[in-house]
Amino acid sequence: MVPAPQGPDDSTNLLCTCENNKGTCRNGTCRGDYCFYTKVHGREERGCFQRDHYKEQCYTNFLGLYVLCCSNNLCNVNSSAPPDPAVEPTREGNGVILLVAVPLLLLLILSVGVCGLVLWLRSRSQHHRLGYSKDHDVTMLKVPSGADPTYGDVFDEFCTSGSGTGLPYLVQRTMARQISLVECIGKGRYGEVWRGTWMGESVAVKIFSSRDEQSWFRETEIYNTVQLRHDNILGFIASDMTSQNSTTQLWLITHFHQLGSLYDFLQYSSVDPEGCLRMCLSVACGLVHLHTEILSCQGKPAIAHRDLKSRNILVKMNGQCCIADLGLAVMHSQTSDYLDVGNNPRVGTKRYMAPEVLDESIRMDIFESYKQTDIWALGLVLWEISRRTIVNGNTHTCTHTHTHTRNYEVNKNALSSLIGT
Template sequence: SALTCYCGGSRENPYCERNVFNCTVPEGVCYAMTEVLPISKNILTQRGCFRKNRLVPYNRPFVCEPVNKSNHQVICCKTDFCNHPEAMEAPTLPTTTASIQTNQDQLSTTLIVLLSVGGFLLMAMLVLVAVFYKKQHSKRNDPLVESQNSSLPDTNMQDLLDDKDFSTTGSGSGLPLLVHRTIARQIQLQEVIGKGRYGEVFRGKWRGEDVAVKKFVTRDERSWAREAEIYQTIMLRHENILGFIAADNKDVGTWTELWLISEYHENGSLFDYLGETRVDVGAMLKLCSSIASGLAHLHNEIVGTLGKPPIAHCDLKSKNILVKKNGECAIADLGLAVRHDSSTDTIDIPPNNRVGTKRYMAPEILDDTLNMLHFDSFKRADIYSLGLVLWEIGRRCSIGGQNLDYQLPYYNMVPDDPTIEQMRVVVCEKMFRPQKEATWHKYDTMERMWKLMNECWYESGCARLTALRVKKTIAKIEDEEGVKNI
């Protein structure tokens, strides 16, 4: 029988309707959760329903188990309104009393040790200061020694990111924390270049170069932390993945600004670019090939000491893809990305309440049949979204004088902001897909691209191509059409 639970708390719950204080699930549990945010230390509570697919294993789900040394705790129950504040108190976070006593004992021991060696350390420091002063004095008189006015070398952004002394791995996963903070403090914000549910994107200046600064609203702290974490994955850097530079949080009066700093691409998103620009066959294939290449890199696992885990994007769409000066694309916005640890066969799912864009959701997400225990399921959902993006680009190709307006997928089947139910009816029940344009059959390139799109958005995820296969197929079309990009 259906279970009805109480909905509420200080933390926003996307599965509860606004001003409605209950939720009902056919099978599942009620829950109460307490969480402390990592930076602001604010304590939030949330109450609601977990569907059966969130309960793994069903009889003793991990999500309901107490977690030691965690910043959140969850309690579950299985009767109507059992999680109401009058029936159940919110879970408390692990007490710090024991750790405080332990710290006090450790402090006493440490003080004894410090006092016993304090004289020796003081003498050593005095000697070091004297040596340092002497060396600095000699450098001032040496015309070959250049002055250092900052903690960063006098170089441009690209050189800094490519410098193995400043890259944490030499493979482009990011920069040390001190460098993050130094760069952030040196940026001058210019104009707003984009807005979204997360906040705003600014163009900024760093040593005369343009950078993009994504500002998150404080309540979306978890999304900011997650995206920064994913961008700093070892071996992630790739020419078709947005170049991450730094992340920092800045106190400005009564609130904290959360910054994510990346490379700046003046052409903007693929959505904006296609809205203003028609592309020829070569440019179309270059856009499509670079997106497939970036997605293949995300999906691919690099094995080794400094290996990269496979990553699924989980929100691939034209607004989350940027167009570079050279006509290639860079995949951005990794806030919903999911990682797979092959050594433990575990899936790292982001701990935030954001969901992907409904228009681009794969059938198995819309009808709630996605196997969340199988990482390939997330990659296959990405391929469905990729097929829709390829269709958007194909519509703007000027082959044979074609001059079609830019449109989003399913533009003639659902409203501008469709609900999940509206998308489910169109995609799952009616099994509709974006339509083939009337002139495409006349041109071999467009016919082959149409075939590729269809192989990306099959109803069954298992039947869809891999990102690497899409990349190789487009490369073959480029070769045979004589428009291979050099």
Template structure:
């Protein structure tokens, strides 16, 4: 039994003014002049006749707004609309008719636009992700200090530490994250072995092995953070770069301490080593060659999926070079390092306001003409400083049974703690250089090192040797000496 109420069922599609489609419809009712009519939609109406149960059915077509007609809200009237040829001929057929062809037109015109917009959005998102990924690869990876049980680590030498990290992938950077208790909590500090403007260096014990713990003061947090950044650079590990173990922010005696944990070397810094030890020419060459090998590894950019950015040290000096037990050197203290990637031409100079050591500053740094936007400029200042370190080593080399006392560069030209202006006058204005004794020219090795020094100290940065050229020269010298020994 039909309820005496209004209900309207409609399938209506609103199309644009253009592309209007008309259909042949069955026409049956008081308004029909023929059995068929042509309209934008066919309809069937079922109307309950007043005071009876009779239902009157009419058929026809609408030519005005489809939406308005098919949504009629007349009393006791049911309006059914359809959109195909003679679809209103019988009610059963009508209720299963297909949607109008306007849908196809809508899909043809609108859907491609929607898909194109979605494609553009996906392309933009993927492009952004790729740029972000390349940027991350070009920059040093950071330790996640949010997790107390996670420390970054790099591969270390043959020892318990080496065994612990043997599962490295071989990329050269070691495990990206070592899940264990924070290393700092397991280290026992034994003795203070050095102090500087950054803080202190302690010899510590971790699982029965010596480690070096560099403890930064809170005011030098930027140096600690920068050094942590650089040491976590992919493929940085090298026998002539100080071996990194971990970095941690820990709390001791109710105060925050910034720790950098590295390999420990009994011989200490090259500065300390040269004050108490002399070397023969072969030993001098070994120290010089090992330092330049480390510097070349820093300066070179390694391309590839697991690439390494180019790095300039910016504070190379004998105090920042350690002497290993095999009498080779490794470069330390990367707190002022500059990072560069060629692909994106990105130069990262860090946020550390501290400058390098005045005694080792190149002329262009002292007179402030250095091109701070050029990575090559920073590499050239490293070569200048390397020449000064080379001079320090040569002074402690025994030649014909004679050796000189250790002295720092420019010891006879500036005060013990020279000011910026002191160094600027000597290096830039007077253009003086450390004294190179004539006795050095009597030895094949030292005469070669003399030439390298002088070519590292040119006033014009572009005229100086590159680290790679120095390395090749020293390697050739070493090979010629070994060949001579074999011939003898």
């Protein structure tokens, strides 16, 4: 790796060798502030990038990924990944290795067997002393402990930093070519959601049309926030641009949850009181994580969702929920007192809007106002869950919170009168 330049005189563009399948090369070369060579699972690329992306591209080291950055003309023309240090042993060394390895292996097997026997005897003794008193155990509510699907060893290697920003930038930009779309699982005003396969695992692909670029850009920006990853926030994998039938598509790739949205789940299922508490607690935990600012060298700004509803909450296989669709989110930094509302023309869902939003009395320049509207929407979501909770063997029939407004646009004045404003 080359150190980041210190002075303004190093800003001249370099001539770099360019080899990729993205159509960005001209006669096998390109110009930028730095040249790079990367090898990801056997696939090599050469090219250039600007100074702004130096840190995120040149300080990425994961198993299966090799990146080399340099700052001289055509310095990446003959670059290559270092060879595997493992050297095949000679025939003379095979005998010595066997003489050493076989006794060690036998000793290891014997040690594991003895340890296993000791642990089994200890466990049996403890069960005997406790008298198998399972009927007296108390089930406690716990903070969500993580039940997101795994996406293969490669994804685990890429996402062990805990930053929550998904895969490295260079890997994200090739995701669309590695994913096979299987079936469309949802449609909305701003695009479609597909189930796809990547490395043998199911992923969710939210496809925006080119006219909704602002929504895609904003949601990608929010998901790339450092330390956003949380068990009750939809797991972000990558975002990419691709072309289908001469039309530009914008992809947002996330974890896939086969139970679908909380809205759809409550249409055909009811929950017991324990399941109700689990769902409500997980949604509240996710919203608290969004609202909380983390102060550190790589901290997280406070985030308000602004479009919290049961359709934007997904149900996980363990009965918990995770919050999705951050396209309308607002970010706020307490240290700089900066409020970032984005540049998205979308508006929230009227039937979940707080009274101050409906009568337009909300203070748009105060971040706490946005957090309060999230709490109003959270109350409606908790009410939806509680209506489908079995109490004394009974539950409400599946009539959604706003069934009477489903087939036409909600009238603002009518809603205002209903909530007493």
